[in-house]
Amino acid sequence: MAEVQQLRRGNIYEESSQLWRVLDFQHIKMARGGATIRLKVRNLRSGATIEKTYNSGARVDDIRLDSRDVEYLYTDGDLYHFMDTETFEQVALAKDALEGIVQFLKDNTVVELESFEGEPISVNLPTTIDLEVVWAEMAVAGDTANAPTKEVEVETGFRLNVPMFVKEGDTVRIDTRDGRYVTRVQ
Numbered sequence: 001m002a003e004v005q006q007l008r009r010g011n012i013y014e015e016s017s018q019l020w021r022v023l024d025f026q027h028i029k030m031a032r033g034g035a036t037i038r039l040k041v042r043n044l045r046s047g048a049t050i051e052k053t054y055n056s057g058a059r060v061d062d063i064r065l066d067s068r069d070v071e072y073l074y075t076d077g078d079l080y081h082f083m084d085t086e087t088f089e090q091v092a093l094a095k096d097a098l099e100g101i102v103q104f105l106k107d108n109t110v111v112e113l114e115s116f117e118g119e120p121i122s123v124n125l126p127t128t129i130d131l132e133v134v135w136a137e138m139a140v141a142g143d144t145a146n147a148p149t150k151e152v153e154v155e156t157g158f159r160l161n162v163p164m165f166v167k168e169g170d171t172v173r174i175d176t177r178d179g180r181y182v183t184r185v186q
Contacts, residue, residue, distance in 0.1 A: 002062035004054040014061040019044040047096035065114040103158035125176040139164045
């Protein structure tokens with residue numbers, strides 16, 4: 001059991017037989033009353049996002065997830081298939097469980113699969129990933145007044161802004177937490 005005020009972004013807890021991931025945490029102190037904790041949470045089984053409010057001192061079941069490395073294989077409709085790198089066991093996850101990371105997945109990418117009591121819950125990407133640029137806007141000579149960037153599309157279909165010197169065929173390193181350009185890979 002953990003007190004609600006100890007929860008932080010990314011923590012997972014169980015309440016009413018449901019698993020919740022904390023997306024946002026807000027501590028609200030009332031003038032004369034006790035503090036309240038407002039959480040924005042996502043149900044890990046259904047994918048629904050809601051806000052929950054707790055009184056300070058409330059307790060929830062803190063859980064630990066098992067994690068293992070898996071390799072992304074392919075997509076079949078709304079299912080994404082992964083293979084355990086040690087046992088070669090295959091696991092399929094719905095697109096809803098992969099919210100926010102699908103645009104970075106390419107074949108043979110090794111990711112971390114989190115599971116609870118044997119049930120796959122979510123996937124964590126590495127902090128950065130290298131992807132090839134398949135389309136780039138044309139750089140205009142003299143267009144360098146303020147932080148010159150241009151839009152490119154990488155092999156997964158994700159679009160981002162990069163410096164003007166990046167061109168088609170280059171490989172760029174992208175921060176998977178916010179989708180920003182990090183560097184060009186040689």
